[in-house]
Amino acid sequence: MKRYALAGASSRGFHMYALPITEKFKDYAKLVGIFDINRKRAEYVSNYCGGVPVFEDFDRMIEETGPDCVIVTTIDRYHHEYAIRAMNAGCNVIVEKPMTIDEEKCKAMLETEKKTGKRIIVTFNYRFSPYVTRIKELLKEGIIGEILSVDFEWILDTSHGADYFRRWHRRKENSGGLLVHKATHHFDVINWWIEEDPEVVFANGTRRFYGPTREKRGERCLTCNYRDTCEFFVDYSKDPFMKAFYFDAEDIDGYYRDRCVFSPEIDIEDTMSVTVKYSR
Incomplete structure (x- = not known):
């Protein structure tokens, strides 16, 4: 065992x-x-x-x-x-x-x-999402023939996607940014699908939406003065797991699970583009 x-x-x-x-x-x-x-x-x-x-x-x-x-x-x-x-x-x-x-x-x-x-x-648990696995199977069967190029786009929504800007991921020193923390799934899946290794990578990114883009913001959702008007307000304290796991443990390390997505401390990008040259 x-x-x-x-x-x-x-x-x-x-x-x-x-x-x-x-x-x-x-x-x-x-x-x-x-x-x-x-x-x-x-x-x-x-x-x-x-x-x-x-x-x-x-x-x-x-x-x-x-x-x-x-x-x-x-x-x-x-x-x-x-x-x-x-x-x-x-x-x-x-x-x-x-x-x-x-x-x-x-x-x-x-x-x-x-x-x-x-x-x-x-x-890389994303490989085991049923549709991702099925795409791999179809490619192995040669359903589309020789792969000459890949166009992959991933758009984060404003629920799960916004959560990266509430949590520790929002600081590049913690996560490396979303091209490292989140897109590592996508790089892995494409490498796995086409069975090739990247040789040259060009990337750029910027922050267009999150961060200090509005004046009406607070430190966290739980104590925010704009909770009634902000479309990003969440009350995770009402979720039994979230309350026990995060809110009840704040006194130990000061970690807030519901920080404002418009905080000036956010330094990761929210808009990114990558071009990759593969080995073949």
Whole structure:
């Protein structure tokens, strides 16, 4: 039975890893530890996963639980840190996409993988969306013949799409921007579909809508004076999961899940374009 430890008690870590391991795959895998700097969120995950031990010290978790593999679902900017520490401690690593946010951190992770002989797996769950998988099958069957070019466009809506500008993703130092955090799905899918590697990439981006584009704004939706007139107002505190997982844990790390999408601290782009030359 494989032993897994979770670094990052995030919503993604909880729903896509911790719960499935302790419920659907409990005969094959065991979750032996949960690490997070916010103990309340880690304890929430633990309570729904059979009382898995909670740790606020990553290295102590590794030492005391002896996992075969560490699953990293922290904020993107810390992926490299916990992946490298895990491999140096003798563990394989599963890291949520994106692998990390810049070239320097990526190289450090690959160098550690080579040095330790351990393995990093980056998860791209979008490949398993039924229509994405079906497109892959059809392409393999040769339904359209030789692929000469790909035109791919992705438009984020103002519900899920706006949420990137409420959360920690809105700072480039945390996420690398949406071309790294979000479009990593799209780059991976296209590479997978056409079975080629990109050689040259040109990209540009700007911020046209979100950020300080209107005067009527607040720090967060929950306390905003313009909640009755703003079309982006959300009250996540009424959702039982969101309240318990985020709002009730704010006193630990000061993280607000409902920050204003028109905040001046937003420094990621919301409009981007990429041209890629592939190997063939």
